[in-house]
Amino acid sequence: MKVALIGVGQAGGKVTERLVRFDADMGFDAIQGGFVVNSAKADLQSLEFVDTQLIGADRVNGHGVGGDNELGAEIMQSDIDQVIGGLDGRITSSADAIFVVAGLGGGTGSGGAPVLVNNLQRIYDIPVYALGILPGRNEGSLYQANAGRSLKTIIREADSTLLVDNDAWHEQGESVEGAFETINENIAQRVGLLFASGEGMDGVGESVVDSSEVINTLRGGGVAALGYASELAADNSEENIRTVMNVSRQSLLTGTSLPDATTADSALLVIAGDPDVIPRKGVEKSRRWLEDETGSMQVRGGDFPLQSDRVAALVLLGGVERSDRIDEFMERAREAQKQQDEPNEDPAEQFADDRLENLF
Ligand code: GDP
Incomplete structure (x- = not known):
């Protein structure tokens, strides 16, 4: 299938770029060019193979939203005309679907992706899907709480939300950075094959997927x-x-x-x-x-x-939303939300806990 890919935030951007490269290296030509939106300028500058757009410069001056997904959502909403304008001409009539890619645990992607999906749904007739990355069990509580809220919203807005759990698709014992590399590569290969498999060349045979x-x-x-x-x-x-x-x-x-x-x-x-x-x-x-x-x-x-x-x-x-895995994640997100709502008595202790969790 021909897809237009839009990454939001750091993880969204890296995964989008990886997918674009895989599609080009394999010569599949299923992806119609990737576009990445972020409030952090440094993250955008590290991308080479996709076009990028900075949002929220008036609010955060290119420094990102630091895990504040409400701010991520606000920034996306206030700059939505620019983002939609930037997409003009990229989502052509040959596109079968749009995929918005984001890490659900952060700030810009977590808050911004559901807002973007909502706006794209109003404009385009083709399905608008999300490709969302769920934080692994050992990621910090802010990530879990953010992802819980973001997931609920994005499921409602998107035509379907394809989830990749950060605990899947990598070996145990890898460092976080090493694991991200492996996970991103696996996402690119597997989701990239899915896009390409739906390309269904005419006349090749009835059994070919389209x-x-x-x-x-x-x-x-x-x-x-x-x-x-x-x-x-x-x-x-x-x-x-x-x-x-x-x-x-x-x-x-x-x-x-x-x-x-x-x-x-x-x-x-x-x-x-x-x-x-x-x-x-x-x-x-x-x-x-x-x-x-x-x-x-x-x-x-x-x-x-x-x-x-x-x-x-x-x-x-x-339709896997009733699986134990999702229930378990939602429970984790609720617990994390409670922790966020009732900060520890001793702020130093709370900080130390979060740091430890984030280090893993
Ligand atoms: P944002 O830039 O504010 O949208 O925040 P991030 O994209 O960094 O979102 C943080 C979440 O994404 C956390 O759950 C991270 O573990 C995850 N994440 C960050 N970078 C990557 C990456 O390259 N690959 C994967 N699989 N997850 C990532």
Whole structure:
């Protein structure tokens, strides 16, 4: 599918840039250019492959909002005409959807992304989705509280919100910075493949996925998650039935962006690889397995022809907001909100706690 990507804030900007680079390196041409908006000038200056726009210069003078997501929302609203103007000509009639990308735990992205989505919905007829990054368990309480509020708002505004939990898609024990690198790279590869898989070249075959299948899978709204796994292809078709089943299982059970979210309203299974080695029987068996596992009657399936010696499964899940993972996160966010509302008696102690949490 052809998408217009707009990153908001630091994480939103970095992930947008990574996606744009992956799409260009692979020659997919699914992303119509990335655009990044931030209130922190230094964060924008570190981006090379996307166009950028500074907002809120009159309020924060290019220094960012420092985790104040209400200020992030206000700045986005007061500069919305400039932002929408900056997008003019970038969201062309060939775009199938818009994705607004943001870390939900910070300030500019957390507050600004829901405001931007709301405004884009009024202007454009194509779906406006969010790609939101949830703070991991060990991130500070301000991040958790911000993300809780932002998530509730963005779910309401966006046509669907694809979530990536910062505790998924990286190895345990990595440093925060190292983990961000890995997570961003994984987001770029996996979400980038999803965009490209929905490109569905005409005439390649009925089993090839197209953009309407991605859009229909996300049609119910709420929260979406994406799973991914890959394996070397075997050299005979009987064994590749097993390979396809294996990668599909791993993709859902251990490879999703929202760990343990396996109950869904709808799903799309995309098997990517050399069309000569992907057995139809394997795709069909995996699709049926996915129906049982997700409890959804709406499981679509298709191929993404790609020259590779590996076979990969991408599983897009729609309507996972009732999963335990989301409940657990919302509980964490409520607790964090309480802590924010009732500051510790001793401000020095409170500061030390937050610092420790943030250091991890
Ligand atoms: P903003 O610039 O005010 O919007 O704030 P950030 O984008 O820095 O948002 C902070 C949240 O995003 C926290 O939960 C961080 O852990 C997360 N975050 C910051 N940078 C990155 C990144 O490069 N990758 C990922 N995956 N998360 C990030």
